Amino acid sequence: xxxxxxxxxxxxxxxxxxxxxxxxxxxxxxxxxxxxxxxxxxxxxxxxxxxxxxxxxxxxxxxxxxxxxxxxxxxxxxxxxxxxxxxxxxxxxxxxxxxxxxxxxxxxxxxxxxxxxxxxxxxxxxxxxxxxxxxxxxxxxxxxxxxxxxxxxxxxxxxxxxxxxxxxxxxxxxxxxxxxxxxxxxxxxxxxxxxxxxxxxxxxxxxxxxxxxxxxxxxxxxxxxxxxxxxxxxxxxxxxxxxxxxxxxxxxxxxxxxxxxxxxxxxxxxxxxxxxxxxxxxxxxxxxxxxxxxxxxxxxxxxxxxxxxxxxxxxxxxxxxxxxxxxxxxxxxxxxxxxxxxxxxxxxxxxxxxxxxxxxxxxxxxxxxxxxxxxxxxxxxxxxxxxxxxxxxxxx
Amino acid sequence: xxxxxxxxxxxxxxxxxxxxxxxxxxxxxxxxxxxxxxxxxxxxxxxxxxxxxxxxxxxxxxxxxxxxxxxxxxxxxxxxxxxxxxxxxxxxxxxxxxxxxxxxxxxxxxxxxxxxxxxxxxxxxxxxxxxxxxxxxxxxxxxxxxxxxxxxxxxxxxxxxxxxxxxxxxxxxxxxxxxxxxxxxxxxxxxxxxxxxxxxxxxxxxxxxxxxxxxxxxxxxxxxxxxxxxxxxxxxxxxxxxxxxxxxxxxxxxxxxxxxxxxxxxxxxxxxxxxxxxxxxxxxxxxxxxxxxxxxxxxxxxxxxxxxxxxxxxxxxxxxxxxxxxxxxxxxxxxxxxxxxxxxxxxxxxxxxxxxxxxxxxxxxxxxxxxxxxxxxxxxxxxxxxxxxxxxxxxx
Numbered sequence: 001x002x003x004x005x006x007x008x009x010x011x012x013x014x015x016x017x018x019x020x021x022x023x024x025x026x027x028x029x030x031x032x033x034x035x036x037x038x039x040x041x042x043x044x045x046x047x048x049x050x051x052x053x054x055x056x057x058x059x060x061x062x063x064x065x066x067x068x069x070x071x072x073x074x075x076x077x078x079x080x081x082x083x084x085x086x087x088x089x090x091x092x093x094x095x096x097x098x099x100x101x102x103x104x105x106x107x108x109x110x111x112x113x114x115x116x117x118x119x120x121x122x123x124x125x126x127x128x129x130x131x132x133x134x135x136x137x138x139x140x141x142x143x144x145x146x147x148x149x150x151x152x153x154x155x156x157x158x159x160x161x162x163x164x165x166x167x168x169x170x171x172x173x174x175x176x177x178x179x180x181x182x183x184x185x186x187x188x189x190x191x192x193x194x195x196x197x198x199x200x201x202x203x204x205x206x207x208x209x210x211x212x213x214x215x216x217x218x219x220x221x222x223x224x225x226x227x228x229x230x231x232x233x234x235x236x237x238x239x240x241x242x243x244x245x246x247x248x249x250x251x252x253x254x255x256x257x258x259x260x261x262x263x264x265x266x267x268x269x270x271x272x273x274x275x276x277x278x279x280x281x282x283x284x285x286x287x288x289x290x291x292x293x294x295x296x297x298x299x300x301x302x303x304x305x306x307x308x309x310x311x312x313x314x315x316x317x318x319x320x321x322x323x324x325x326x327x328x329x330x331x332x333x334x335x336x337x338x339x340x341x342x343x344x345x346x347x348x349x350x351x352x353x354x355x356x357x358x359x360x361x362x363x364x365x366x367x368x369x370x371x372x373x374x375x376x377x378x379x380x381x382x383x384x385x386x387x388x389x390x391x392x393x394x395x396x
Numbered sequence: 397x398x399x400x401x402x403x404x405x406x407x408x409x410x411x412x413x414x415x416x417x418x419x420x421x422x423x424x425x426x427x428x429x430x431x432x433x434x435x436x437x438x439x440x441x442x443x444x445x446x447x448x449x450x451x452x453x454x455x456x457x458x459x460x461x462x463x464x465x466x467x468x469x470x471x472x473x474x475x476x477x478x479x480x481x482x483x484x485x486x487x488x489x490x491x492x493x494x495x496x497x498x499x500x501x502x503x504x505x506x507x508x509x510x511x512x513x514x515x516x517x518x519x520x521x522x523x524x525x526x527x528x529x530x531x532x533x534x535x536x537x538x539x540x541x542x543x544x545x546x547x548x549x550x551x552x553x554x555x556x557x558x559x560x561x562x563x564x565x566x567x568x569x570x571x572x573x574x575x576x577x578x579x580x581x582x583x584x585x586x587x588x589x590x591x592x593x594x595x596x597x598x599x600x601x602x603x604x605x606x607x608x609x610x611x612x613x614x615x616x617x618x619x620x621x622x623x624x625x626x627x628x629x630x631x632x633x634x635x636x637x638x639x640x641x642x643x644x645x646x647x648x649x650x651x652x653x654x655x656x657x658x659x660x661x662x663x664x665x666x667x668x669x670x671x672x673x674x675x676x677x678x679x680x681x682x683x684x685x686x687x688x689x690x691x692x693x694x695x696x697x698x699x700x701x702x703x704x705x706x707x708x709x710x711x712x713x714x715x716x717x718x719x720x721x722x723x724x725x726x727x728x729x730x731x732x733x734x735x736x737x738x739x740x741x742x743x744x745x746x747x748x749x750x751x752x753x754x755x756x757x758x759x760x761x762x763x764x765x766x767x768x769x770x771x772x773x774x775x776x777x778x779x780x781x782x783x784x785x786x787x788x789x790x791x792x
Contacts, residue, residue: 173563249639265650
């Protein structure tokens, strides 16, 4: 199906009259393969080493999308039919924001109704530790530009008399967190939903500990909002990251310039029940308050996405748990993810389809990085899981 | 005279036995002409419009260097000799730090001894307002790098748990000034020499007011150390400017990255009796104190230059004042300059030559910018001034 960007690939099998309908989402686009020199085999020539398939997209998401395709194929080649109705929705722009998928679905909401959706664009908790994602954080990306005097100035001639926009940008950014590492925007935490002590205890038992989080990050010390583990800070608590700063001279050596403007890219991660529009307004109001009269500030919103929370009690979740137990051989846990998958919110909240996020990649599979890989035994166990999911959905 | 870079051009006339020796410094290199599209005539084709000569280097410094060459030529063509001994020292690397001039002079200090030096790489206070530069600020340029975790991280997966080096850099920079706009490094002001109330009154009478400074800067409001005018803040008070920041994603749109490192270029301007080495040490110590344990900081010193102060009572200054009064027709004022000319300190303090800085360009002549120009009537009045300078030095 053409879009103004990459086509959406669709398929359906709707002959299970009276049975429920499963929507399978995947994406066939991938992250750029650079830096190329760090790949041990070419990123677009699949290579098998030590039981892993290596290549860009092996796990994110071609390999995991293919898991479901092979499950359907297995059913059709053996039974000749599927136990439930199936609609496949594969897009080619997940890594760049899924904008054309939104447009594609905007006029076709009725056609894409389903009783459950599954997407496998993620990982398990570890080897033999299957998981269903319980939550994803939402996002708000913004650009903060500081404009000062109307031209670049020589810092010899004017240094000390003009409020440098680059310095001012730093001063504004420094005020966005308090000294303890919590976000300092008034009202920012007002709608953050408290997670119960029982759920936090579950997270502590099942999720990665601080030591593992730090190892994964390549960091020696943690940081952030007091009173929460690193896993909690990245999943059930919101965050604000500075992703980049552009301003002044960036070449080798020195150049004595006071730049006329400077800008930062900022990225919020939001949790239920924070609303990206409301956070955008709070952020803009706070920036206005802390901006000195010597400069002007412009805020541009680049991207907004709402948090996702699993409907735990839905029968699709029960079916997925049973399928994972049978396919992987271990009962799954619930895990929380700090990242954002806007499509999950789109499917569940806007199309009204309870959505199950269950992946077969492993935490060390280097999604988005060189030498991306997918454990072949997990590929096959994933196919078995997907077959069981179809069967379980037929039973319920 | 060859160097490993651009050659140094020298000339001398040493036949005025028993008379004093004047060293004339100039530089034949220029700033890059970009942005080219803003030039009304090509930067390297001299064009005369409305009494101005337009072209890159017209004022900085080819035109002003040529003033002295023409004065020597005038004397030799008419009198057949000069009234004093003259040594010309013209370099080709002033705009990139004069490093090879330093090396060139290192082994030739005796040969370049002189009783006075003159350099005209600057401007007058205004039309018909000749000036002798009384002080230049020194400089210390440094790069401040913050290193955090050992790889770039996804801000979805890790945002909130890792102290972002780019954020930390902003927090460090924000602490370098206090809330009033004064530099907050302990000990930084200890050696700043107080300027007498009489000198400040003189500066207020002769120098640019705040309104003119702001107009020149294209700024609406001033900023900086309380208790001083903008002219004072840029000349008799030190300053610290952030010249550039490099860190994270700088392209269009958003990228959810927590960069592993971030760096800023910083530029101090120093006044008597601040010592660049001591300021470097104070700066490093303070940065260490305010750096959180979550990151490491590296400081690289790029450039150091000492402040310059005129020897007001030297006979060369008296000669220059008389020459300006005769050549321009108006008695000169003393002015202070916020920028740095390392060569002035080199000549006066290291070679021991009392050095006079007197220029013939005007504040609006766009040195370093497109459409650089030099008022031709000032070129001719400059030649007359230089002729008078030679004569005055012979008399003293």
